[in-house]
Amino acid sequence: MQTSRQKDPILSIRDLSKTYHCREGDVEALTNLSLDLDRGEIIGILGPNGAGKTTAVKLIMGFIKATRGKITFNMEELKAAEPRPHFGYLPESFRPNPNLTVGEYIGMQYNLALPDGTITNRGEAAAKVSNLLIQVGMAPFAKRRIDRLSKGMGQRIGIAQAIAGNPELMILDEPTSGLDPIGKSEVIDLLLTLKNEGKTILFCSHILAEVERLCDRIGIIVNGNLRFLGKVDDFLTQHQANDLDEGFKKEVKCATS
Numbered sequence: 001m002q003t004s005r006q007k008d009p010i011l012s013i014r015d016l017s018k019t020y021h022c023r024e025g026d027v028e029a030l031t032n033l034s035l036d037l038d039r040g041e042i043i044g045i046l047g048p049n050g051a052g053k054t055t056a057v058k059l060i061m062g063f064i065k066a067t068r069g070k071i072t073f074n075m076e077e078l079k080a081a082e083p084r085p086h087f088g089y090l091p092e093s094f095r096p097n098p099n100l101t102v103g104e105y106i107g108m109q110y111n112l113a114l115p116d117g118t119i120t121n122r123g124e125a126a127a128k129v130s131n132l133l134i135q136v137g138m139a140p141f142a143k144r145r146i147d148r149l150s151k152g153m154g155q156r157i158g159i160a161q162a163i164a165g166n167p168e169l170m171i172l173d174e175p176t177s178g179l180d181p182i183g184k185s186e187v188i189d190l191l192l193t194l195k196n197e198g199k200t201i202l203f204c205s206h207i208l209a210e211v212e213r214l215c216d217r218i219g220i221i222v223n224g225n226l227r228f229l230g231k232v233d234d235f236l237t238q239h240q241a242n243d244l245d246e247g248f249k250k251e252v253k254c255a256t257s
């Protein structure tokens with residue numbers, strides 16, 4: 001039997017808003033975003049370029065301060081600029097240290113992700129790094145320097161570093177960006193495996209096909225506003241669309257006309 005505690009959302013966002021103040025004027029990048037993410041769920045945040053997806057991610061990660069709104073993780077309020085030890089994060093532009101080998105870099109990330117005071121021996125760390133690289137299909141490249149990797153390989157390393165600390169929640173900004181169709185499909189399979197292992201994942205994308213296969217629910221953001229939140233099937237019914245691509249175009253057109 002589930003306790004009420006287990007039913008609480010892992011992440012709860014309420015009325016989250018961000019206005020950037022720039023020389024050219026104010027940019028209202030995100031307006032009153034509210035959503036709950038359940039444990040073990042994968043949610044995809046979709047939106048065209050400039051919709052506010054990365055802004056939402058940066059707010060969740062605490063890299064920027066919200067203009068308004070509140071975020072809670074396991075019912076505790078998160079503040080900007082505070083560490084998020086239970087989060088795994090893949091930034092939109094992932095640029096690891098180019099001078100390290102893949103194995104060195106993931107080893108470093110693994111050590112950084114260890115909780116304070118944890119002592120690990122070399123053998124244990126090497127086994128963990130090896131497992132992480134196997135998980136993302138990069139085991140044969142452990143000795144390759146980061147600056148000699150293809151874009152797709154780099155993205156896999158990005159996912160490996162995001163799972164290095166065995167996080168409760170993964171926040172991934174465009175995890176399949178720069179990958180060829182096979183690479184995309186492999187990353188999606190990897191995310192599905194992580195979901196089956198009980199990970200909770202929030203990711204952003206503007207590539208629709210991948211979202212259909214992966215997500216329990218989607219959120220559609222246009223011009224900083226959450227226009228839809230729910231299951232793909234419900235979205236298609238609402239828009240009388242045959243696929244997500246058609247429904248998405250209708251939604252964006254409706255939001256911007």
Ligand SMILES: Nc1ncnc2c1ncn2[C@@H]1O[C@H](COP(=O)(O)OP(=O)(O)OP(=O)(O)O)[C@@H](O)[C@H]1O
Pocket residue numbers: 020021022027028029047048049050051052053054055056092206
């Ligand atoms: N630091 C900033 N200063 C001013 N405006 C910004 C800043 N960062 C983002 N913006 C603006 O906020 C809006 C939302 O940007 P954001 O990067 O969140 O969009 P996005 O949905 O992630 O787009 P993309 O799909 O291109 O990655 C855009 O109008 C963008 O120009």
Ligand SMILES: [Mg+2]
Pocket residue numbers: 053054055092173
């Ligand atoms: Mg973005």
